[in-house]
Amino acid sequence: MTALSAQARQARQARRRALLSLGTSRAAGRQQHAGRLAYAFLVVAALFSAFPFYWTVVAATRSNAELAQSPPSLLPGGNLLHNFQQVLQQADIGKALLNSLVVSGTVTIGTVLCSTLAGFAFAKLRFRGRGALLALTVGTMMIPPQLGVIPLFMLIARLHWVNQLQAVILPGLVSAFGVFFMRQYLVQALPDELIEAARVDGASTRRIFWSIVVPIARPGMAVLGMLTFMASWNDFFWPIIALTSQEPTVQVALRQLGGGYVHDQSVIMAGTLLGTVPVLLVFGVLGRQIVGGIMTGALKG
Numbered sequence: 001m002t003a004l005s006a007q008a009r010q011a012r013q014a015r016r017r018a019l020l021s022l023g024t025s026r027a028a029g030r031q032q033h034a035g036r037l038a039y040a041f042l043v044v045a046a047l048f049s050a051f052p053f054y055w056t057v058v059a060a061t062r063s064n065a066e067l068a069q070s071p072p073s074l075l076p077g078g079n080l081l082h083n084f085q086q087v088l089q090q091a092d093i094g095k096a097l098l099n100s101l102v103v104s105g106t107v108t109i110g111t112v113l114c115s116t117l118a119g120f121a122f123a124k125l126r127f128r129g130r131g132a133l134l135a136l137t138v139g140t141m142m143i144p145p146q147l148g149v150i151p152l153f154m155l156i157a158r159l160h161w162v163n164q165l166q167a168v169i170l171p172g173l174v175s176a177f178g179v180f181f182m183r184q185y186l187v188q189a190l191p192d193e194l195i196e197a198a199r200v201d202g203a204s205t206r207r208i209f210w211s212i213v214v215p216i217a218r219p220g221m222a223v224l225g226m227l228t229f230m231a232s233w234n235d236f237f238w239p240i241i242a243l244t245s246q247e248p249t250v251q252v253a254l255r256q257l258g259g260g261y262v263h264d265q266s267v268i269m270a271g272t273l274l275g276t277v278p279v280l281l282v283f284g285v286l287g288r289q290i291v292g293g294i295m296t297g298a299l300k301g
Contacts, residue, residue, distance in 0.1 A: 056276070059269035067265050083270035087257060090267065092245075093274060096253035101278065103168050103239075103249060104232040110173035111228045112221050119182025120213050124195055125205075134183070140176045146237075153241060167242040168249070172232060178224050185220035186213065222286045229282050233275075250275040 055074075059067055062077035087093050121127070122134050152171060153162075161167040190213060198208045214221075236251040243252055257264075257271045 053276070056269050056273055059266055060273045062266055064264045064266050079266065080270065083266050084274070086264070086267045087271045087274065091253040091256040091271065092248065093250075093253055093271060096248045096250045097274070097278070099165060099248065100233055100250040100275075103165055104229050106169050107172040107232040108225050108229045110169075111175045111178050112225045114174050115178030115182045115224060116214070116217055116221055117209070118179040119184075119186050120190075120209060120217075122179070122183040123186040124190060124192065134180075137176050137179055141180075149238070149241065152238075156242060162242060163244050163247050165243075165247070168235075168239050171238070172235075175228065178228065181224055182217065182220055186217060189220070190216050226283060226286045230279055233279055 058074060058076050060083055061080040062073065063079050066073065066077060066079075118137075122130060156162060156167040194212055194216075195208060198212055203211070234251065235249075236255075239249045239252050240255070243249065245252070245256060248256075254268065254271050254275060257268045
């Protein structure tokens with residue numbers, strides 16, 4: 001009876017896989033088209049989303065007097081190189097870009113790696129206290145980060161890390177949100193059968209992680225990497241406390257631009273444009289992985 005029930009269960013699973021593959025192939029064969037109203041809404045939404053960046057480009061190419069006109073011109077001007085020169089004179093933007101790349105890149109790599117490791121452990125490994133540790137990790141997300149600024153600054157001051165990049169890098173190497181995000185992703189994307197088959201073949205946990213978990217988790221890692229890079233790149237609160245103008249990040253350096261009785265908005269926008277380009281490059285590099293992950297999730301759903 002046990003053998004017959006096992007054969008029947010295998011037959012049902014085979015039929016289910018066949019029906020799923022048939023439904024997927026039929027869905028792939030049908031090309032669906034949205035209505036004109038949907039396309040019009042998407043075009044309007046795209047224009048509204050892109051307009052702030054376009055206005056940054058326009059403002060960076062004009063003078064402060066031209067921006068003060070009413071109404072201001074919506075076409076780019078010819079003052080971009082002059083504004084870039086003013087940015088380089090008023091702030092060490094080159095060093096700030098390098099520091100931000102080092103900080104954001106290191107924080108992103110550390111967060112993605114640690115979050116994927118911890119997410120895999122919480123999602124697929126069985127150990128004592130797993131639920132309590134996960135609840136404690138998620139619970140730390142409810143604590144406002146401002147509450148930890150004073151003890152954190154006292155710690156880095158005792159370690160003599162003030163105005164050094166490790167003071168900004170080390171506190172961001174692990175993220176509770178990243179752990180929870182990767183745990184939720186791997187629960188859905190990583191079948192238990194793959195891990196069991198790998199263990200039957202004699203693979204260790206480390207080999208399973210690098211050979212099975214990482215390839216499957218790559219889309220989720222790309223999304224987490226982009227979010228982490230943007231958050232670290234745009235962070236201003238902690239870097240302005242831990243760093244000075246001698247060792248700035250981009251956001252700290254932008255604070256030095258356009259000073260005076262009347263703020264020069266064109267110079268500030270030129271610096272902002274320089275600080276936005278690396279984020280766009282990161283999105284361009286990770287965009288294919290992000291779109292691939294979204295499509296994979298849609299097909300699985």
